[in-house]
Amino acid sequence: MNFDLNFPGLWTDSAPGIWRQTPEDFGVDELWTPPDSGGEHVLLHIEKRGQNTEWVSRNLARFCGVRDFDIGLMGLKDRHAVTRQWFSVYLGIRPEPDWSQLQIEGVAVLSVTRTQKKLRRGDHSGNAFKIWVRQVEGVHEQIDEKLSYIQANGFPNYFGDQRFGHDGYNLQRAHAWFVEGQKPKKKAHLGMYLSAARSYLFNEILAERVRRGDWSTMIDGDEGAPAASSVVSESTVPTGPMLGGPEFLSGTAGEIEQLRTASLSEWLTAIHKDGARTARRPFVAKPVDMSWQWAGDDIELTFSLGSGCFASVLLDQVFRLN
Incomplete structure (x- = not known):
């Protein structure tokens, strides 16, 4: 079974660029x-x-x-x-x-x-990043506008592709376990595949909210929480489920959750049987101390994110990276 990991972002166009030419292009410090x-x-x-x-x-x-x-x-x-x-x-x-x-x-x-x-x-409370994107193709002023929007409003708090393994391998193994009974023998693999499956279900629900345009605003049935951030956030944003079974919200929010997971009902049964229980994760990730500067067509970005948020997801909103 193949899984589409191209979840919708804030904009349909993105600027091509190159990152991670060297390890020094991607710096991370734990905030603790x-x-x-x-x-x-x-x-x-x-x-x-x-x-x-x-x-x-x-x-x-x-x-x-x-x-x-x-x-x-x-x-x-x-x-x-x-x-x-x-x-x-x-x-x-x-x-x-x-x-x-x-x-x-x-x-x-x-x-x-x-x-x-x-x-x-x-x-830890989060991570501080210093990232270079090289050879960016695009109008700098338009990229600046998008980065300013993210700086002020945050971005969809998707799980990054690395959670799902190369070409979605972790999801394929989770599907083989949940549907075909091919349970992994190693304990470490059990946790990794279970986490990937729950993260994918969350992303599917968040993707629908992004398509609807209400990923950052409360709708009927929503359960709110502070935005995911490395500092205490005062704003209340919608949350999505890290599902531990068929446990959904009520109202419109719950209908969306059920709609986006209906084709994977066997997953929900298996996840619940394995002992997982539903928790909530904010739909919105908010960067802190975000700034950027251009050096020709290279751009250096610095920002902090809360624990469990992905810098690659922030970058994917603006850039199309190698």
């Missing part, structure tokens, strides 16, 4: 303030260049002689980027290693301290 030092978990602030977060985590575990489970982190970060993020290491009775001897290609330890708790996914 470490607690007072002390505790049984080592807290590492790490910069990685051109490396996968999970690969770095596994190599940290090997270096420390601990289980993969003993490494904590707050979020997966892009491989083709320069990212600065936090890891925790539970050593137990093992002596703390000499961090100056850590040799992982593309990895540098920026600081070492201690913390009381293992880091968990989503503990």
Whole structure:
């Protein structure tokens, strides 16, 4: 089964451009303030260049002689980027290693301290981005107008393509599990495919609201929440379901949810059977401290997004990237 991942954006036209020519074109910093030092978990602030977060985590575990489970982190970060993020290491009775001897290609330890708790996914408030888009084709003033709109109003809070795997592979495996009974054997794959399926259903519902033009305004039956942001947001926006089964809102909003998921009812049954329960996610993501500047036909953008929001989705509203 094939899945269409071309979800509608704010505009039908987009400016061609190139990104990620080098890892330095895509910079990410986790937004998090470490607690007072002390505790049984080592807290590492790490910069990685051109490396996968999970690969770095596994190599940290090997270096420390601990289980993969003993490494904590707050979020997966892009491989083709320069990212600065936090890891925790539970050593137990093992002596703390000499961090100056850590040799992982593309990895540098920026600081070492201690913390009381293992880091968990989503503990941080968000991420700060500095991104270059190169060789942009388009009228700069028109691009500026679109970026100004996003700066003021936000953008559709879709899950990015990376959630779904190459060519939607994670969705294909989820479908094989839910419909054909081909349940993955590895626990990590179970979570990954389940997350991809629920994210796709959310995107389908949000896509319909974007087509209708009411993705950012409350309609009959909507359940509101603050916009997804790295800071406390005062505005109330509609939310969509991270479905744990056929659990929908009432009114027009609920009718849209049912309409967009009707063809995948077998998914809903399987997701509920696996133990997932419905939660809500804002339809609107709001960037913070957003600015941009041109250098010829290259543009540098800086902004912060809340945890779980995708910089690639913001860029996709304006640019058609390689």
